[in-house]
Amino acid sequence: MSVQNIKIIVGALAGDEGKGLATDYFASKADGNILGVLTNGSSQRAHTVDTSDGKHHIFSHFSSATFRGADTYISKYFVVNPIKFVEEYMQLYREFGIMPKVYMHPDCKFVTPWDILSNLAELRKTGKYNSCGCGFWKTLERYNNDVCALGFKDAYNITSYNGSTFKDIIQYYQKDLDLLPTSINEAGLERHFIDDMVFLSNHVIWINDVILNRYDNIIFENGQGLMIGQQYTSEKDWEYCTPSNTGIKYAVEIIRSINSLNHEQKRVEICYVSRTYMTRHGQGNIPNLCQKQDINPEMNDQTNVFNVCQGHLRYGLLPVQEMLNNFYCEVVISTDLHFNGIGTNNITHSLMLTHWNEYHDNNVEALFEKFEKVYISDGKIAESVKLKEEVDNSE
Numbered sequence: 001m002s003v004q005n006i007k008i009i010v011g012a013l014a015g016d017e018g019k020g021l022a023t024d025y026f027a028s029k030a031d032g033n034i035l036g037v038l039t040n041g042s043s044q045r046a047h048t049v050d051t052s053d054g055k056h057h058i059f060s061h062f063s064s065a066t067f068r069g070a071d072t073y074i075s076k077y078f079v080v081n082p083i084k085f086v087e088e089y090m091q092l093y094r095e096f097g098i099m100p101k102v103y104m105h106p107d108c109k110f111v112t113p114w115d116i117l118s119n120l121a122e123l124r125k126t127g128k129y130n131s132c133g134c135g136f137w138k139t140l141e142r143y144n145n146d147v148c149a150l151g152f153k154d155a156y157n158i159t160s161y162n163g164s165t166f167k168d169i170i171q172y173y174q175k176d177l178d179l180l181p182t183s184i185n186e187a188g189l190e191r192h193f194i195d196d197m198v199f200l201s202n203h204v205i206w207i208n209d210v211i212l213n214r215y216d217n218i219i220f221e222n223g224q225g226l227m228i229g230q231q232y233t234s235e236k237d238w239e240y241c242t243p244s245n246t247g248i249k250y251a252v253e254i255i256r257s258i259n260s261l262n263h264e265q266k267r268v269e270i271c272y273v274s275r276t277y278m279t280r281h282g283q284g285n286i287p288n289l290c291q292k293q294d295i296n297p298e299m300n301d302q303t304n305v306f307n308v309c310q311g312h313l314r315y316g317l318l319p320v321q322e323m324l325n326n327f328y329c330e331v332v333i334s335t336d337l338h339f340n341g342i343g344t345n346n347i348t349h350s351l352m353l354t355h356w357n358e359y360h361d362n363n364v365e366a367l368f369e370k371f372e373k374v375y376i377s378d379g380k381i382a383e384s385v386k387l388k389e390e391v392d393n394s395e
Contacts, residue, residue: 003265005030006218008251010330011225012274012323014286016313018354018377020047020064022273023221025352025375025382027065032216034070035103036063039251040077040244041223042111043084044134050380055096061085062092062100065219073211074204076105077250079139080152082196083113089203103211104204106153113193114169115139118176138173140243147172156201159194166190209257220251226272226326227319228284240284247330256340266341269348270334271375272327274367276353276360278316287319296358320366327370348372352385 007026011017027034038045038061047064050056055067061084063072074080092098115135122138143149148169150158158164170177212218226232229246248270255268277295280286292299292315327349337347350373353364357378368374374388 003267004216004218006220006255006266006268008220008222008248008268008270010222010247010270010272012227012272012326012351013225013278014227014280014284015224016279016281017225017273017275018352019221019223019273020049020059021354021377021380021382021385022271022352022375023047023064023219024049024051024068025377025385026219026269026271027068027070027217028382030068030217033214034065034068034217034219035073035212035215036065036070037073037075037212037218037220037251037254038063038078039075039220039222039254040246041242042079042134042136042139043081044136044242045223047221047223048380052381052383057092057096059088061088062102063219064221066092066098066100067096070219071101071103071215073207074102074104074108075209075250075254076107076151077244079109079111079136080104080200081111081134082152082193082200083111083116084134086196086199089199102204103207104152105208106206107151108153109139109143110152110155111135111139112148112166112169113189114166114173114177115142117180118173121176121179137243142169142172145172152197153201153206156197159197166193209254212254212258220248220254222246222248222251226330227322228280232326232329240282247326248333252333252336255342256336265346267346267348268337268342269350269373270330271350271352272330272371273352273354274318274323275355276358276364277318277355280314280316286314286316287322288317290315290317299355299358317361318363320363323367324370350375352377 009019009022011019023036043060045060047059049059049064049067051067059066063070092100115138119135119138148155148166224242224246226246228241230241230243231245231247233241278286295315331349334347338344349371351367351371352375354377356376375385376388376391377385
């Protein structure tokens, strides 16, 4: 019987949990071809992968399973940034000789440089640390206001064939752009952006969700984490959330939208990834706030460093009860898979705890019994990930 193995990788906290590591780990265990699916967010995702042979990359527009030979599918729920796509594509080629195979849904929303500039202008005006500075919020607001609210492929075709410009977007953001300290060469900026649109269009294959039928292994790779997703954020903390669903909702919708022609059965594992402590960028709420030295004064995070948009990384003890509340809500959503012909015996909920070598306390044990599988990682590479039962048996 042909089985399609599906993994859904979800951040259990506020991002930076180790979703890149989890994706690389599951890809290393896969038998057959692999498709990595980008299910939410935009270029603000930063999923770090380190390999045993010395490779290091922070993935944004490409699957974190790329080093394992995976292809990438940019779903309609991911907001593409042509500027960042080109930068990362060229980085993968120059540093590793990789030219990723990328499929892309034609209806993807897209970020323009004016979305980013408006984002930066607002940050200067408010002085808040509540953004990655990648224009994601601004882009979605622009779409909601019906300003150049096209899928990327349609926008590209109009621009290519009719010589359309982005004057409507520039006019829409003019008040914000006037706040920036330097003048902007609008014509030059537009020309460069159109070049990036052309590059992206020439390096993707346009297709919808049916592409999933061609692969034996599917890894849905979410961005950010449950605690900053719009679905679980309270009104008082709204300005510090990310404007997308960071749980399994989009992955479930994609799975339900296709009828597999090449596989007789699907097996789904939903893996929630968490550090053994909590971290968060920006000024949003963080339960059990503490100082870095309360966790481990010796640890050194080379990816999550100070930046002018988000400030310093902050720390907290693991908010176990809040995590459990979110998990229960996720389980309810996962029941939709049952109605798509996937039996309960073929759906597994698992937990991956990263940074085990840096810190852990007895609080984490309250999580173990809620999951069919628990993975533990005490390092940066896929080989550091072990099933908890294997760790227990070796002690």
